[in-house]
Amino acid sequence: MGGSELSRPVVKSGLWAAVITGLLAVLIVLGSRNLAHLDAALIGYLFASLFATFGLTYRYAMWLQRPPTAMYWRRGWHVFFRSGHLWRNTAEWFRRISRGFALNLFIWKRGRSRWAAHWLIMWGCILASAITFPLVFGWIHFETLPDNLEWYRAYVFGLPTFAFPVDSILGFITFHGLVWAAFLVIGGVMIAMRRRMREHGAAAVQEFGEDILPLLLLFAISVTGLMLTASYTWMKGYAFDFLAILHAITVIFTLLYLPFGKFFHIFQRPAQLGVAFYKDVGAAGAQAACRRCGEPFASRMQVEDLITVERQLGYQYELPNSAIEHYQWICPRCRRSMLAVAQGTLWESARAEESRASALTNAMDPAGFE
Amino acid sequence: MPVPEHLEFFIDPSRCIGCESCVQACSECDTHRGHSMIHLEYVERSRTTQTTPVICMHCDSPTCAEVCPADAIKRTEDGVVQSARKPRCIACSNCVLACPFGVPKMKSDLELMMKCDMCYDRSSVGKKPMCASVCPSQALFFGTREEIEQLRKRSAAVNRFRFGNQTVTTKVNMMVPRDTRPEYVDVAAAMEEDSLGGDIMLNVLST
Numbered sequence: 001m002g003g004s005e006l007s008r009p010v011v012k013s014g015l016w017a018a019v020i021t022g023l024l025a026v027l028i029v030l031g032s033r034n035l036a037h038l039d040a041a042l043i044g045y046l047f048a049s050l051f052a053t054f055g056l057t058y059r060y061a062m063w064l065q066r067p068p069t070a071m072y073w074r075r076g077w078h079v080f081f082r083s084g085h086l087w088r089n090t091a092e093w094f095r096r097i098s099r100g101f102a103l104n105l106f107i108w109k110r111g112r113s114r115w116a117a118h119w120l121i122m123w124g125c126i127l128a129s130a131i132t133f134p135l136v137f138g139w140i141h142f143e144t145l146p147d148n149l150e151w152y153r154a155y156v157f158g159l160p161t162f163a164f165p166v167d168s169i170l171g172f173i174t175f176h177g178l179v180w181a182a183f184l185v186i187g188g189v190m191i192a193m194r195r196r197m198r199e200h201g202a203a204a205v206q207e208f209g210e211d212i213l214p215l216l217l218l219f220a221i222s223v224t225g226l227m228l229t230a231s232y233t234w235m236k237g238y239a240f241d242f243l244a245i246l247h248a249i250t251v252i253f254t255l256l257y258l259p260f261g262k263f264f265h266i267f268q269r270p271a272q273l274g275v276a277f278y279k280d281v282g283a284a285g286a287q288a289a290c291r292r293c294g295e296p297f298a299s300r301m302q303v304e305d306l307i308t309v310e311r312q313l314g315y316q317y318e319l320p321n322s323a324i325e326h327y328q329w330i331c332p333r334c335r336r337s338m339l340a341v342a343q344g345t346l347w348e349s350a351r352a353e354e355s356r357a358s359a360l361t362n363a364m365d366p367a368g369f370e
Numbered sequence: 371m372p373v374p375e376h377l378e379f380f381i382d383p384s385r386c387i388g389c390e391s392c393v394q395a396c397s398e399c400d401t402h403r404g405h406s407m408i409h410l411e412y413v414e415r416s417r418t419t420q421t422t423p424v425i426c427m428h429c430d431s432p433t434c435a436e437v438c439p440a441d442a443i444k445r446t447e448d449g450v451v452q453s454a455r456k457p458r459c460i461a462c463s464n465c466v467l468a469c470p471f472g473v474p475k476m477k478s479d480l481e482l483m484m485k486c487d488m489c490y491d492r493s494s495v496g497k498k499p500m501c502a503s504v505c506p507s508q509a510l511f512f513g514t515r516e517e518i519e520q521l522r523k524r525s526a527a528v529n530r531f532r533f534g535n536q537t538v539t540t541k542v543n544m545m546v547p548r549d550t551r552p553e554y555v556d557v558a559a560a561m562e563e564d565s566l567g568g569d570i571m572l573n574v575l576s577t
Contacts, residue, residue, distance in 0.1 A: 106480060109479050110456065268458060275439075279463075298467050306467055309437055320535065327470060327536070330561070334472075335472035336411045336422065337411050337413045343383050346550070
């Protein structure tokens with residue numbers, strides 16, 4: 001690929017990133033009523049969030065432009081919105097969201113401790129994000145009622161919503177939302193770290209930046225957050241400013257890390273849904289039969305799509321002068337067998353050559369004299 | 371830790387006796403515990419007793435990784451193509467269908483592709499992968515080039531394979547006749563050949 005071809009996806013991704021980040025900035029201005037409800041103490045978080053949005057969109061757009069990803073992206077939407085299937089697909093979408101995303105059932109099957117760790121961390125992070133980002137963006141704020149200082153009212157996008165007594169169970173639960181999130185995350189991180197420290201297999205393939213750092217970051221955010229609560233609840237604000245800065249550093253670092261590391265899977269993973277619909281359609285449609293053994297082995301649609309993707313990637317699995325046309329039309333089982341056949345053919349040729357040489361020697365020296 | 375450079379994998383399907391030791395041992399590996407990643411295939415059961423163990427060949431430019439829409443398959447610097455990263459794999463089966471050697475396995479219930487990673491927990495510290503440590507006929511051999519040359523006087527190692535117009539270079543080597551050593555093993559051309567007869571197993575004695 002030449003330099004100009006390389007730069008096209010980069011430019012396109014940069015533009016998408018700028019547009020989405022700009023859109024978020026506009027929403028922040030609108031939602032916070034011209035920045036009136038922005039919390040000055042959270043400005044660092046705000047800029048880190050904007051940076052993370054830019055980075056995430058850029059990487060997502062780059063990712064979507066890879067030939068196989070682009071193919072599945074198009075196919076996924078296409079099969080989902082097929083006429084006559086939309087209602088069934090929508091119901092199926094909710095079922096898959098519940099089982100796969102809310103309950104993480106596929107991770108349950110991979111391992112109980114893996115599931116527990118992921119489920120706790122995931123819901124902890126969802127809860128924390130649902131509280132933090134609207135607060136940082138100024139989309140939610142709380143005010144005391146003018147006629148009763150013992151009551152708070154929540155404002156969403158500047159619009160008044162429900163009110164509740166400060167000293168109530170609802171108030172306690174609401175104002176300690178990040179504490180509950182921290183408990184969930186810490187529990188999950190502990191299970192995950194235990195597995196990573198004890199499992200020989202995990203230790204062999206894990207990388208610090210990809211597997212350990214995210215856990216350390218989540219742990220640091222949660223613990224420093226809890227220390228803030230402990231400081232103002234039981235220690236009369238002891239070291240609160242220092243802890244606030246420490247907590248901000250951990251959060252901002254994590255936001256900046258979002259587009260680059262393991263957390264990017266949060267944004268990639270929904271592709272699983274599109275693939276599931278694609279596989280449903282493939283299973284119900286025409287099947288590809290192996291052009292060596294004749295057995296069906298995959299959906300014809302997927303095999304044809306793969307041939308397209310491989311060509312886009314520069315692979316040349318075409319078989320010239322063969323009725324098979326492309327190696328993709330051979331089933332995986334036949335491919336495995338053919339490796340042995342190919343080796344056997346080489347040995348048969350070698351032995352035939354040896355026999356010929358031996359026969360020639362005997363013909364030239366029939367009496368066996370030297 | 372990377373797999374030491376002086377240690378290489380050499381496969382010799384003609385020596386396979388179909389004992390399935392590799393299949394059993396494979397599932398003992400800690401990186402894919404309980405799941406055997408080896409394929410043990412009967413080449414053409416109606417015509418020959420020939421079997422072949424198939425492990426990942428660890429391609430230099432792995433087609434499985436390139437066609438992965440989720441970017442889940444990574445090749446480490448030592449040339450080992452790792453199993454799909456669990457957080458990323460979306461179980462589309464592209465890798466399973468695209469691998470020219472037919473190696474990756476789709477675990478549909480786990481929504482995860484798994485494949486031979488050369489027993490990375492072992493090979494990365496200089497130990498033999500499980501399959502090579504138990505193979506009684508050394509159809510699967512892990513060691514130095516000097517060792518294999520000493521053991522197989524009539525064989526030479528080749529790590530290039532041809533599939534139509536595509537040449538694939540791999541980390542894993544296949545043993546071929548030394549005298550007529552080809553530049554590459556033409557796998558697709560083998561489709562035109564008759565299936566193997568029983569004489570191939572004699573290579574256990576002669577190579």
